[in-house]
Amino acid sequence: MPHHVSCNDCSLSPICLPLAVAPAQLDELDRIIYRGRPLKRGEHLFRAADDFQSVYAVRSGALKTYVLSDDGEEQVTGFYLPGEILGMDGISTAHHVSNARALETATVCEIPFGRLESLSQKIPSLQHHFFSLMSNEIRADRELHMLLSKKSADDRLAALLLSLSARNQRRGLSKSTFRLPMSRYDIANYLGLAVETVSRIFTRFQQSGWLRVEGRDVEILDRASLCGQERGAMEADL
């Protein structure tokens, strides 16, 4: 049973929930967590309208969350990499409001939310950490709000690449070379662009020498220029 790794043995514990729990109490957290079978690419972890029971920590692979509009259109709302928590948008409604689907083979730790709340009553640092996590989510959404409402298509893609790079680095992986877990469609959808636009920007970035792209493999060659791109295009004419 390879998927019964305890938090103690998990390499992600420094960036996951355990970072908020003293070693002595880690067992208590560990005991409430379910480790399910791996999800295959395309499989759903939960769907909108499912009863909300748990939040989930990604252990390996990657997932996306999305909502469907009234007219059936999909809107990708987030990408989740190892060490990150998803499913928190269902707390207030007792049912999930978004769908979560594996972008590639993925394993997750299921954390029953009722039990997590109980545990948070006993471990103040865990309560605080969870407030922080949700606060972070809100803050990231504000950044995204800015991105979608003010920034050009180029800025948006640059910002996403830099975000993925930073999150890779946080996990101790390369910040310059990585593989995109999601398709061009998902990138475009998430950023509010057309697939064609995303594709064009990738080639443009590559022609500028800022990036090396081959399918889903990306290498960041000129981080500074990407950052500048993301800060807005008006500096160009200075």
Added chain:
Amino acid sequence: MPHHVSCNDCSLSPICLPLAVAPAQLDELDRIIYRGRPLKRGEHLFRAADDFQSVYAVRSGALKTYVLSDDGEEQVTGFYLPGEILGMDGISTAHHVSNARALETATVCEIPFGRLESLSQKIPSLQHHFFSLMSNEIRADRELHMLLSKKSADDRLAALLLSLSARNQRRGLSKSTFRLPMSRYDIANYLGLAVETVSRIFTRFQQSGWLRVEGRDVEILDRASLCGQERGAMEADL
């Protein structure tokens, strides 16, 4: 001292924090809350980089939150009406990441977050309610994400008007006639549009007979059409 209204006497208690606290324990919550002097229009409640100490409940008036991009541009990230909580995006960083400014004369209840956390350790329903509040915030941001990335300018304005209408109704006020607390500039900024576009849509909605607009006073005449607008424009050609 007109601004020392206890939660017990506050007309907003059914929709504000007290709804999560049993009457017997309401005094405990009440004791940790500061009621400051009213803010004048344009005054800041907090600024980005201020130490994060508290979250705030709006008692009267209205506020907006906004962030500044690296190039100094303002992005309005939210509007807050009586009974609503703001400032939750600062929890994880120990300092605020957004600015909050009064759109009109406003009074707020300051809730020191450290004390709220302590109290949440004792009152599970308060902890749960606060998780719910943040979850709601996240959910609203996902809706906004969809709005900004997929919907037309008309859809966006319709959605904002319907949101304000619903929030007015929640406070026991008219859902069809109300006054916009924010300028056209703020509306445009929030929705990722140009002021001119917002202005044009207002007149178009009025010409269609869906709305009566006079400056900041709005009357919703045809809610169904506005909803349809918000659901997407493709139904038009059926």
Added chain:
DNA sequence: CGGCTGATTGATTGTGCTCAATCAGTGTGG
């Protein structure tokens, strides 16, 4: 092989931005 999905590139169109002028309301100072 042929059919399929995902990605790239090209040509054209359209929504909403930019620039610009006007207007109403409000407060200011001579």
Added chain:
DNA sequence: CCACACTGATTGAGCACAATCAATCAGCCG
């Protein structure tokens, strides 16, 4: 008191960025 400036809102004309439509290509699997 009125002229003036100033801000916020509205309306018009032209343009640009990204969407749409369309074709091609690469990889994958039956």
